[in-house]
Amino acid sequence: xxxxxxxxxxxxxxxxxxxxxxxxxxxxxxxxxxxxxxxxxxxxxxxxxxxxxxxxxxxxxxxxxxxxxxxxxxxxxxxxxxxxxxxxxxxxxxxxxxxxxxxxxxxxxxxxxxxxxxxxxxxxxxxxxxxxxxxxxxxxxxxxxxxxxxxxxxxxxxxxxxxxxxxxxxxxxxxxxxxxxxxxxxxxxxxx
Amino acid sequence: xxxxxxxxxxxxxxxxxxxxxxxxxxxxxxxxxxxxxxxxxxxxxxxxxxxxxxxxxxxxxxxxxxxxxxxxxxxxxxxxxxxxxxxxxxxxxxxxxxxxxxxxxxxxxxxxxxxxxxxxxxxxxxxxxxxxxxxxxxxxxxxxxxxxxxxxxxx
Numbered sequence: 001x002x003x004x005x006x007x008x009x010x011x012x013x014x015x016x017x018x019x020x021x022x023x024x025x026x027x028x029x030x031x032x033x034x035x036x037x038x039x040x041x042x043x044x045x046x047x048x049x050x051x052x053x054x055x056x057x058x059x060x061x062x063x064x065x066x067x068x069x070x071x072x073x074x075x076x077x078x079x080x081x082x083x084x085x086x087x088x089x090x091x092x093x094x095x096x097x098x099x100x101x102x103x104x105x106x107x108x109x110x111x112x113x114x115x116x117x118x119x120x121x122x123x124x125x126x127x128x129x130x131x132x133x134x135x136x137x138x139x140x141x142x143x144x145x146x147x148x149x150x151x152x153x154x155x156x157x158x159x160x161x162x163x164x165x166x167x168x169x170x171x172x173x174x175x176x177x178x179x180x181x182x183x184x185x186x187x188x189x190x191x192x
Numbered sequence: 193x194x195x196x197x198x199x200x201x202x203x204x205x206x207x208x209x210x211x212x213x214x215x216x217x218x219x220x221x222x223x224x225x226x227x228x229x230x231x232x233x234x235x236x237x238x239x240x241x242x243x244x245x246x247x248x249x250x251x252x253x254x255x256x257x258x259x260x261x262x263x264x265x266x267x268x269x270x271x272x273x274x275x276x277x278x279x280x281x282x283x284x285x286x287x288x289x290x291x292x293x294x295x296x297x298x299x300x301x302x303x304x305x306x307x308x309x310x311x312x313x314x315x316x317x318x319x320x321x322x323x324x325x326x327x328x329x330x331x332x333x334x335x336x337x338x339x340x341x342x343x344x345x346x347x
Contacts, residue, residue, distance in 0.1 A: 123212060156239070158209065172212035180208040182217060182239060184201040 007163040036148050043073040053107070054138075062087045064110075066101070076105035085110060088170050089143050094120045098137065118145075123172075128158030131165075152177075157178045157185040194313070195264055196228030197286055201304075202239065215241050225281075229271075233283055234259035235271040251279045261288055263312055265298065272298040274310060286296055286312045294319070 046069040054062045066080040077176030078129025083101035087094045118131040133151035138144070145167040153160040153176070206221025217239045219225075225232040225239075234251035241247055251259035258275040265272060267335035273299075287309060289297065294308040296317055305319040319337065 091281070121293075126212065126215070129212075155210075162208065174210040174212065176208040176210070178206070180205050180219070180220070182203045182208060184239070 007113075036147075038073060041072075042070045045070045060088065064103075064166070083110075083112065085112075085140075087140055087143075092121045092123060092169075094118065094169065096136065098136070108139060108141055110138045110140065112138065116147075120169075121132040127158075129153065129155045145169070159183050196230045196263065196312075197283060199228035201225060201227045201283075203239065205237070217241060220240065223251065227249070227283070228263070230281075231263070231265035231281060232259070232261045233280070236245075247283060249281045249283075251281070252277065254314075258293060261290075263288075266313060270299050272296065272310065272312075272315070276308070288312065305336070 010173065014042055018179045031095065039044045040147055047067070049066050049069045050065075051066075052060055052061045052063045053064075063086045064080070064084060065084045065086075066125075068081040070079045072079065080101040080103060080113075082097070082099065083098040084102075085097065087096075096112055096118040098112035098116040101113065104110070113135050116131070116133050116136045118136065120129045120131075122128040131151060131153050133147050133149050135149045146165065148164045151161070151165050153165075153174075160176055160180065160182040162176035162180040166175045168174070194345060196242075198301040199281075203217075203219055203223065203225045205223040207219070209220075211218070211309065219239065223232075223234050223237040223265035226238060228336065232249060233284045235243040235257065236252050238250045239248070239334050251261070253259045258277060259279045260273070260275040261274045261279050262271050264270070270343040274288060274290050274295065277292035278290070280289040280291070280344045281287075283288075290308040290310070294306060295304045296302070296308050296310055298315075298317075303317060303319045306321045308317055310317040
């Protein structure tokens with residue numbers, strides 16, 4: 001009886017060691033397991049989403065509505081189906097929609113692709129502007145936009161076409177580059 | 193030609209800068225403006241657009257070349273051709289003002305001077321040595337005009 005009594009600490013010690021080995025094995029991240037299957041694997045997908053962004057002043061800066069939003073963690077890109085972006089700048093609304101879009105990391109750049117249509121509210125005394133192309137890149141924070149594909153613009157009855165465009169909404173300037181062609185309507189109200 | 197003013201204005205160029213605030217379009221590179229029979233060419237054209245459409249256009253050329261304009265005369269197949277370092281076209285007044293090395297030809301008539309103003313409604317032109325402009329050395333700054341005698345059969 002005394003022998004078993006002397007064995008008791010050894011048994012307890014053995015149990016303790018076994019348990020810690022078992023616990024250590026359990027919590028060890030298995031290095032051998034393969035990394036996330038591939039970089040294109042989304043970590044989350046959202047359907048029928050509306051994302052609203054605010055500036056530091058608490059004002060709404062943009063709203064992005066999309067049928068489907070897929071986030072790819074490896075490159076921190078977000079792919080959006082049927083995106084519609086609403087941007088407000090100095091009280092003038094700019095809306096852009098397209099077949100698809102890609103939001104870069106930090107949302108400082110958005111690429112719109114496929115049937116891109118943008119509409120900008122009229123400035124006081126001016127006319128609203130529309131833009132059509134197959135591609136448009138927007139930098140929301142800088143209020144800049146650019147495309148290197150053929151585009152068509154209208155402003156009121158004036159139309160313009162070119163092979164590329166750079167727009168800076170802060171300064172209200174727009175550069176059309178490459179075979180630019182503008183048609184200004186005949187003067188309204190003149191006697192015919 | 194009178195009908196020109198009711199035609200849309202077509203402008204082609206290598207590049208256009210639209211200044212939304214100031215309602216100015218700046219065209220650069222092989223610029224051609226067309227409105228009916230009126231055609232203005234230059235390396236650069238600045239168009240100010242009024243609320244009711246095209247307003248004024250200022251065409252210039254670079255590298256010593258001249259901006260040019262051409263327009264058919266009312267009820268005629270003849271054209272008025274003009275060129276100068278700077279051409280200002282006012283679609284409201286339907287006047288073309290040509291500055292520096294200005295030269296206008298219409299049929300057999302021809303005038304040269306520092307400043308020529310061509311009124312496309314009355315089809316008259318006024319040619320002067322604009323005050324303040326430096327006289328053209330080659331012609332001693334004088335105005336030169338060649339006006340063809342009108343034949344008996346001409347109205």
